[in-house]
Every structure is written in C-alpha cells, then in structure tokens.
Amino acid sequence: QVQLVESGGGVVQPRRSLRLSCAASGFTFSSYAMHWVRQAPGKGLEWVAVISFDGSNEFFADSVKGRFTTSRDNSKNTLFLQMSSLSAEDTAVYYCARGQYASGSYYYDYWGQGTLVIVSS
C-alpha cells in the first residue's frame, strides 16, 4: 500500500536551516510529482512547493521562495525539503503529498502523517 513518511522535524533556532525527508513506498515514486504542504498551529493548509517526477522542475510559494529548495532521490524513493533562514512564521506541520492526474484533473491522493517544525530561540 502507498505510504509517505515524513521525518526531520524538530525545534530549530531562527535563521537556521533544517532538512525534512519524506520516504515513499508502495508505488513507483519516480513517476509522480511530489508536493509539500504546511499547516501552522490552528491555521489552514498552505501549499509550499512541488517538484516534478524527475526533479528537473520545482515551484515554490512566494512565502518560501529563495529560502526553501526541494530535491528527490528516485533511487531511494525519498523526497527532501531543505529549509533555510527559518523564522517563527515557518512553524508548522509539514506534509508531503503525492500528485495524481486523472479524469482531466490533478489532486493529492496520498499524504504523509506530517512532521512538526518549531522555529524558536
């Protein structure tokens, strides 16, 4: 069965960096674009980034552009989110999600359980 498992969250000081991972299993990882979505405590969902199936293209929300990068290792079925220059506004649960095309539409059919990032001194 499809599984996405995030890791790497924790407490980090402002202006520092952190790398999140998302381990995928149960599907052909290299065939799917992957997304990051975050949710600040008590707030709604915010789309963060997408990386194409082969890692050749990325796109970011304005709120993280220039500070976050994504990458993937298709040989290890793992997705990464490298976050730098972190601030309190980046405190959130970070989810990875699989992008799926079907019926002329595009949606996230599988999500990880999320990993919590707390930016605090």
Add this chain to the structure above:
Amino acid sequence: DIQMTQSPSSLSASVGDRVTITCRTSQSINTYLNWYQQRPGKAPKLLIYAASSLQSGVPSRFSGSGSGTDFTLSISSLQPDDFATYYCQQSYSAPYTFGQGTKLEIK
C-alpha cells in the same frame, strides 16, 4: 495567483442534516477543484476531485458540483464521523492554493 474564497468558515449542524460548503475562485479553473477533509491531528483526506468525482472509498453522501469559479461540497445526511474541517483546493495552476477551511461542528 488564484485566490480562494471558502464559506462559511464554520458551520454548526446536527446528525442527519444536509450541509453545503461553497468555494469561489478568483478566475476560472474549469473543474480543477478538489475537496479534502481533515480531522484534528490528522493529515487531510481527499474526498472529491475534478469538482464532482468521488474518491474511492468515500461515502456517497458526499458530493461536489460546479465549474468555472463557483463550487460546492454537499453532505447529504451528516454522520458523527463527518464533523471535521473541510478545505477546497484549486489545482489549475501553481501555487495550488487552498481555501481557508470550514469547520463543521456538532450543534
């Protein structure tokens, strides 16, 4: 960027009620509109994709409609499990924005 306006932000209803949540986009997105359910402490779960297609395993009391800029999610007969927060999302173009969410509470 495409802006999403979801309403209401909260809704109080009883088991057995029919409820409707609406989502409006700032520009036409054809039917590139999805609905997710999120329970506290859990990841979102896909309910409806392509505006009206029911995701496998989702009960038929959930339905979606709309195209262009106006969309609705309806739940025909609320069950205890349905009290959660619901989000719309456009997948027409990046950034793939979400609505603000609708918290459905028990009356």
